[in-house]
Amino acid sequence: MKYSFLLFFLMISSAVLPQQETQILQQKIDSIFADTQGDYALAYKDLSEGNGTILIDEHENFHAASTMKTPVMIEVFKQAEAGKFSLDDSLTVKNEFTSIYDGSSYSLELGRDSGEHLYSQIGKKRSIKDLVIDMISQSSNLATNIVIELVDAKNVNKSMRELGAKNIDVLRGVEDMKAYEAGMNNSTTAYDLMLIFEALANGKAVSPEADKEMLEILRLQLHTDLIPALLPRDVKIANKTGWITGVHHDSALVELPDGRSYVLVLLSKNMKDMEAGTEMLAGISKMIYDLMINNP
Template identity: 60%
Template sequence: MKHFYTIALLLGNLMNVLAQQTETNHLKKAIEEKLSTVEGDFALAFKDLQTGKTLFIHEHESFHAASTMKTPVMIEVFKQAKAGKFKLSDSIVVKNEFKSIVDGSLFSLDISDDSADDMYKKIGQKMTIYDLTYQMIIVSSNLATNVLIDLVGAKNANASMRILGANDIQVLRGVEDNKAFKLGMNNTVTAYDLMLIFEKLAQKKVVSKKASEQMIDILFDQKFNETIPGKLPKDVKVAHKTGSITGVQNDSGIVYLPDGRKYVLVVLSRKLKNEKQGIEVLAEVSRMIYDSLQH
């Protein structure tokens, strides 16, 4: 009789796994059909942090990072602060002169290409490292990003990604290094790797519990909310970082449901003919993921 119950339990578990797999396959197919309505290439990585359930589309393909690389830079800032290299409350002068990784020649950022133009009023003044990090994330300031990359080093941020298990994220340089851009020396990400680092952040395992909580608080204040949060109910909170350049709309973060559950979602795109349509379809996909967890 005991063996009968064991077999029945195993069969029950197997049936549950198969039912979940079928459900995931249906959702994946529906998402792929939705994405096919817009011209462009897409990648997606989803992980339910309660059940471990995942859904992947082209998760290991490299995409232009755009501003999603600013999350690795933030992690490196907090890591070096914890190591005692500086305090987050320390101030540094905001400058607009940076060295190309190609030949060391100087370049400056163009205010018209930056979403955070208020930062340019700060040139020549001092800002705390924390405030620069905050501006880098919530309004995606390119100027703050380059000042911080000069401080912590792109190579160090890249090495920290490897320690976290993100083997394919490439943090090579600051923003608007046009010589590097022309040579194809770009920051790149995969949906899978961004999922990994946001999962570790959600688990408060990045740098320290306190640092993880501080970084999540910054990500909660994100001002660009059209994509992952775009079509979600107002009581759903998202700690996330977007990224956009011509033909590219990315978003990556942790979604917190009112009942305490949370999941990680990363959506990447490239070769978008119509960026507005790209944002719209990715917001709809985000809603499809959310809806799938409501029963």
């Protein structure tokens, strides 16, 4: 009888402890956010459900910056699967786009784009898949605008709504300064980005095959100074960052060596010290990782 009671106690303790640790960690992160200059949001979900979720200002709207490139990629794969084009089809690399504000033309500045190599290929052909890889791995703005013109931002939004992401708005391409100054900006929430990465992890964004391929592209990410920064090298991370002045975001599916995985989204705005804010957010990512490791 004593042994049965002890076994029951241990089973209850093991079920409650991870939840308690998650709640304690949420309180700690809340305190860190409050003590750090700027505004922050977090959405974490253990896809094995053992450690639950942590949600902090998850429905707060943020300028999407380059996190909007993940929804754009999903729409590309969706249209390709529907037979509208093949990912192997080619598009001409160009640097002239139409502002959604007034229909005027604008071009991107080489010095403002992290995908600089693509500018040497203007006038040449490049496959749609290669442009998507540039858009994600190097966060190429030029590739993004070419691809958005192909699939139409309105279709991106429609697909996001179908995935349950009600507050992501992809209105336009990158560096449409007239639209930016008029407040016509792409926006997102931590919660919606969490839903998108969860859908990719579960093979429900487009299809199991397409989602697997998109996650492989996300794993090619070259910008790793936030969620991946302090994590061990044997952790697989499929992530997409975004940054502009005062803003640094990251959104990721993190896969542990033991087969478990989790989604983490970290958003920020109004930061005056970008370096300090980035270091803080990288530290939060490590705290989430430690929660998972300590509660197998």
